[in-house]
């Protein structure tokens with residue numbers, strides 16, 4: 001945007017804030033508007049006579065919702081650009097973020113409420129009007145914005161972006177929404193529904209996801225009663241995790257600026273969200289933003305016990321990251337490989353994502369890595385037994401990373417999980433074939449869904465009886481700074497033999513719900529395994 005335009009926009013924003021464009025916008029320290037008149041007071045002016053210009057924070061949130069619903073955009077990529085375009089920072093940026101992310105996260109519940117306030121199917125309402133209504137509901141029921149401000153500002157927003165036509169409709173619908181509190185709406189919506197549907201409405205998750213997460217908790221050795229904690233954790237803004245690439249970066253400047261040393265992974269820290277590009281380590285790529293769960297997956301593969309091989313302590317080893325884009329784990333693996341005299345092949349078939357891998361690896365000297373752009377399903381055949389350690393962090397539904405992608409839960413469908421299953425199995429099979437006798441494969445997903453985790457591992461193990469499933473929780477614990485109980489609940493239940501796969505959880509570990517299985521190829525060349533299946537191997 002030209003400077004002139006930007007200045008004009010700023011003047012306009014300032015003007016808005018001083019005069020009030022159909023409702024004065026004054027925010028408290030949390031970015032919420034100050035309640036200057038009772039909670040449920042409405043403007044006495046008819047919608048058509050109220051302000052025509054909207055609050056820029058709401059405009060940024062609205063544009064984000066429109067980009068997500070009209071263009072399938074990712075909110076976490078769109079919103080920062082909109083904040084910049086509207087010159088928003090501080091409390092206004094915080095308000096816009098809470099409004100956009102919150103409305104997207106809660107979409108299913110807000111739509112259910114809106115459906116009760118409209119006498120035709122919500123789908124029949126024009127999409128731009130629907131998005132404006134969603135923002136209105138979020139302000140009314142989840143942000144404690146005074147009702148008159150939520151209504152006036154939503155009407156002003158619609159007038160500016162859509163036109164005057166739907167003002168009366170939006171005003172009438174939001175007045176009906178404002179007649180009840182969130183609790184009263186939830187009681188009405190959940191009355192007579194089953195427990196799963198009710199949990200989905202109360203915690204803003206599709207029913208099929210609630211069912212899948214409950215099943216995943218139990219399958220991974222935890223208590224189904226943890227479900228609501230897990231659903232609530234999905235709705236909390238994630239803490240930002242930093243990683244200093246071992247041997248290359250340090251966290252001193254971040255710690256001096258208030259970051260706290262990470263409790264789970266070596267060389268990590270947590271920091272409040274904000275502009276991290278001010279740190280030189282972030283600028284030069286030696287400090288990276290990476291969820292601690294992802295850090296631990298890479299560290300566990302590097303620490304896993306391989307059998308045989310030539311190098312000492314990893315020296316001379318060949319490592320493969322089969323699905324590397326955008327390069328988060330590849331960067332950590334490359335830094336670890338550099339320290340140990342190993343070399344990582346970071347493979348990513350999508351060329352724009354391979355470019356991201358190249359950027360992620362730029363801070364690591366090139367002798368520790370190379371990049372290829374192949375379909376990893378072919379690598380097992382092309383480079384049979386070519387690697388000591390192989391990571392396949394497979395494409396998955398992302399059910400474990402909902403905290404970061406507010407719209408993702410409403411986009412995913414059970415069909416995605418079914419569709420990905422055969423690709424995930426093929427990638428794991430190819431990874432095993434690419435691994436030398438005694439070498440280790442790490443199969444990882446950012447989803448705890450049973451169909452993408454244990455079912456894939458069980459199927460492939462059944463077809464390769466010589467392959468050993470290592471005690472993954474034990475390896476992960478050894479790679480972490482504290483015991484993780486990633487094979488199940490802490491305490492006495494852990495004394496019983498737990499799962500040999502590991503599952504991290506947002507509500508327990510404060511990480512994404514990463515799944516990890518470490519599989520070791522038989523050490524005896526010619527023994528049973530991916531290269532030499534036994535006669536009992538399933539077809």
Ligand SMILES: C[S@@+](CC[C@H](N)C(=O)[O-])C[C@H]1O[C@@H](n2cnc3c(N)ncnc32)[C@H](O)[C@@H]1O
Nearest residue numbers: 323324325326327328329350375376393394395
């Ligand atoms: C979950 S992401 C990997 C994340 C990455 N390991 C990281 O930590 O940044 C999965 C990646 O697999 C890639 N992919 C999809 N199909 C593939 C295939 N057939 N072979 C290899 N990679 C594939 C996707 O493009 C995507 O970049």
